[in-house]
Each structure stands twice: as structure tokens, then as C-alpha cells.
Amino acid sequence: MKWLSAKYAYPLVIISVLVSILLQVTWLRQLFTAQRAQAEQQIEQIVINAARDNMYHSAKHVGITDTTLNPFLLGPEWGLIRRGFDGLKAPNMYKSFELADNSEDSTLIAFRFVFYHPKSTIARQKRRRYSSGLVPGFDSISVVHMHRLVSEQMAKMGIEKGFRYVLHDYTGTTPEKPAPAGGKYVSGRYTYNLDYLHQYQLIVESLNGYLWYQMRYHVISAVLLLLLTCAAFLFIxxxxxxxxxxxxxxxxxxxxxxxxxxxxxxxxxxxxxxxxxxxxxxxxxxxxxxxxxxxxxxxxxxxxxxxxxxxxREEDAAYPMNTMLYDVQTGLQDVVRSMELQLANAGAVCRLSLSPEPCFVNGDPVHLTNVFYNLMENAIKYAVQPLELEISCALVHDKVELHFKDNGPGIDRLYHDKIFDRFFRVPVSGDTHDVKGSGLGLNYVRNIIEHHQGTVTLKSEPGKGSDFIIYLPAAV
Ligand SMILES: Nc1ncnc2c1ncn2[C@@H]1O[C@H](COP(=O)(O)OP(=O)(O)OP(=O)(O)O)[C@@H](O)[C@H]1O
Ligand SMILES: [Mg+2]
The missing domain is CATH 1.10.287.130 (Signal transduction histidine kinase, dimerisation/phosphotransfer (DHp) domain)
Structure with a gap:
């Protein structure tokens, strides 16, 4: 896969992430628009139904006892006629809708259109009267009932607050419904009782909160998907x-x-x-x-x-180990002795504290000796002042605990794990390392110790020396 070099891979990753974000955003926007249209339709229907039901209830109040009228008043055709009538507008036209006669024999519901001449003084008076905005008598009870019906249905939908109603005089002399701004939704105007001349209009201040809440699972899944995509790419x-x-x-x-x-x-x-x-x-x-x-x-x-x-070798491949009972303390003494010349050359002091208890492990003497050699070599190599190296060995519970503690430059926490990786060398200021090395020593140390079911860790801070701590299972 030579073509998949970093040169192409990075732009490809960036483009893929951007396209994913774009697709998710577009999808969420479309979903939002669709949800909004659906919610608006639902709210409109709630107001229409409430107006219809309220009007039906108001029939009783105005004295219609003829029950055969009920199905008619609740029927869809009646609703259409009413809305058609309510929507009619013409200059200087005043319309009224009223119960013109209600006797034992019949009930007369009248739709009335009155066209005043433009200069008529009555027209001006009517205008004043109709736009007074007063809600008289029964109408004030009726509108409360109407709003309660609407509120109940809105609550069922999940919207409990953030909406109110406005009343318009029936003649349509109050301004047209304003275009909804922001997340606001303004319903149509509906007459809600048989007798009085006002129209009910519902205003929902903001639908957005409600819509996002409805879409929460979609949003969460989109964000998760994006995060997962980004994480996968980062990983790669x-x-x-x-x-x-x-x-x-x-x-x-x-x-x-x-x-x-x-x-x-x-x-x-x-x-x-x-x-x-x-x-x-x-x-x-x-x-x-x-x-x-x-x-x-x-x-x-x-x-x-x-x-x-x-x-x-692969990291977890089997090492050819020549395992035998190995006295760690004697091994340490041998290594220190063989390095005496090197230590002396470096002007180093090496203190070896041994435990009175025997410290035996089941291990490969050659590899373990190499481990000790490696750690000592590092201490000498990286020393910035005359080296003081303290090597200690002790039996702690069922483990042999070894310390290689130096007074060298120390290692930043950032690199404590990394130094055990293959080829890793702590970056130095400037490009070149003064001290030569391949960055394999500590990787070898870790591999060998892990093959002995032990652990190697580092305790170090810059300027405070380093302490390499090894635990090996003691031989029983
Ligand atoms: N005692 C120490 N004090 C300070 N830094 C150390 C010490 N031991 C190791 N390091 C840092 O850890 C890095 C990794 O050490 P490691 O022994 O793996 O590689 P190396 O010494 O660079 O090369 P090699 O040991 O393979 O010749 C070193 O480059 C050095 O920066
Ligand atoms: Mg080394």
C-alpha cells in the first residue's frame, strides 16, 4: 500500500471527517425541518380541534338543545365552512356569525356579510367597536375553556409551557399574523364559540427546545458516530x-x-x-x-x-531461556566487578547493598546479567556529574526487589513508559544525541524481566536521578 503514504492519508482523513460532519449536520437539519413541520401541523390540529370542541360546548350555553345539531357541529365540513367564512376579507366588509333564531321549531345560524360604503360613519364606529379588544361575558369564560383544552393537548405532546394566546377581533381589523421569527410558532386564528366575535390564536414562543429534546437520541447517536470516527482515525x-x-x-x-x-x-x-x-x-x-x-x-x-x-523476535514470542536457580546477589556482584574498570574510568561510585537473606530466582543467568549490565551502562552513560549508583537487592514477601538508583539527569514523567519502547530515546535539545545509543537497551530489559514474570518500573524526575525498580518472583 505504498500509495497510502502520509501525504495522501492525512488529507483523506481530514476530508472523510469533514464529509462525515457535513453529512451528519445535513441529516440533522433535514430531520429538524421535518420534525418542525410535523410539530407545527400537530399544534395547528390541536388548536383546530379545541376550537371545534369548544364551539360545540358553547352551543349549549347559547341555548341550542337540539341534539341532532351536535354531530353537525363536530363534523369536518362545518369546520371547513367556518374557517372559510372566517378567512373571508374585503375592504369595509364586516361579517358576523350568530345564532339568529332559536325556537322550539328550529335553530337559525346566520352568516352575515355587511358592506359599508367607504364614507359611512357607521363603518368608522364599527371599526372602533370591533377593535376595542374587549372580551365580554361568556366569551371570557369560553376563551379560558378553549385555552385549557389547548393546554391539555399541548401537555400531552410534551410542551407544558412557553405558549400563550392572543385574541383577535373577528372582523380582522387587528394586524395580520406576524411571520414567525426564530423558533416561534404562530397558529392560525380560529373562532371558538358560537356567539361572540373573537378569534383565538396560539403563540408558541420557541419550538426549538422541544424539537431538540425530541431529537435527542438522533443527536447523541450522530455525535457518538462522529466521535467514534475521529477516534478510529486518530488511532490509525x-x-x-x-x-x-x-x-x-x-x-x-x-x-x-x-x-x-x-x-x-x-x-x-x-x-x-x-x-x-x-x-x-x-x-x-x-x-x-x-x-x-x-x-x-x-x-x-x-x-x-x-x-x-x-x-x-516478536514481543510475545517464546524466548529461548536457559532457566535455572539463579542467585541474584551473586550475579549483581559479578556484574559490578566486571564493570569496575568502566566505573573507575567514569569516576563513579557504586554502592551495592545486599540482603542477608538469599535472593534466588528461577531465571536465565545470561539474560539477567545482561539486564543488570544494561541498567548500569545507562547510569554511567547518562550521568551528568560524578555518578553515584546505588544498587540494592532484597527479598520482599515472595518477590526479589532490585533498585538501580542513580544521581543522573532523571527522566520526565512523560517518558516513563516510552523509554521501554523499542528505539525510543529521550529527546534532547538540539538534533543530535551526545551519547550514542540505539534505544534498545531498556526494551530488552523489559522483555527479559517480563519473560521472568517480573515487572520493571521507573521512579524519576528531571534533575533528581532515576530509580529503576525490578520485581522478580522469588524461587521457592
Ligand atoms: N539512568 C538513566 N538516566 C537518564 N536517562 C536514562 C537512563 N537510562 C535510560 N535513559 C534514557 O532512556 C533512553 C532509552 O534507554 P535505552 O537503554 O533503551 O537506550 P540507549 O541507552 O539510548 O541505547 P542502547 O542501550 O540500546 O545502547 C535513553 O536514550 C536515555 O535517554
Ligand atoms: Mg542503554
């Missing part, structure tokens, strides 16, 4: 970046390592050559010194080879 990007870093580091490592492997070989060759050339067999003290150098270099070489081998 992180993985890709790690892979790239890993690949880069591997390349750097190979060239580094070739160099580093050459150095001990060259030193050992030189030492051997010197022994022969200067016939050092005759000078045992110098011979021992050269042999110590050779041993030390070979140990270093061995360690490097171990690290390289470790590289090609």
Missing part, C-alpha cells in the same frame, strides 16, 4: 506514525549498529595484537589488563548481539 494515524517512526528508526539502527559492532571487534583485535606484539605473556599485570579490556568488549558485543536478536 497514531499507528501509522508509530510504524513510520519504527521503520525510520530501524534503518537508522542498522547503520548505527554496523558501526557499533565494529568497535568492540576492533578493540579486541587490537588487544590481542598488542599481546602478541609486545609479548605481554611476560608481563602478567599488563596481560590481565588487556584481557580485561577484551572480556569487557566481548561482553558489550554479546549484549549488542542479544539486542539485535531481540529485535527480530
Amino acid at each position: 494515524i497514531k499507528l501509522m506514525r508509530n510504524q513510520r517512526l519504527y521503520a525510520d528508526a530501524r534503518v537508522a539502527f542498522t547503520s548505527n549498529m554496523t558501526h557499533e559492532l565494529k568497535t568492540p571487534i576492533a578493540t579486541v583485535s587490537l588487544a590481542l595484537e598488542s599481546i602478541t606484539r609486545y609479548n605481554l605473556v611476560q608481563q602478567p599485570q599488563q596481560l590481565e589488563e588487556y584481557l580485561a579490556i577484551g572480556r569487557h568488549e566481548l561482553q558489550r558485543l554479546n549484549l549488542m548481539i542479544e539486542k539485535v536478536l531481540n529485535l527480530s
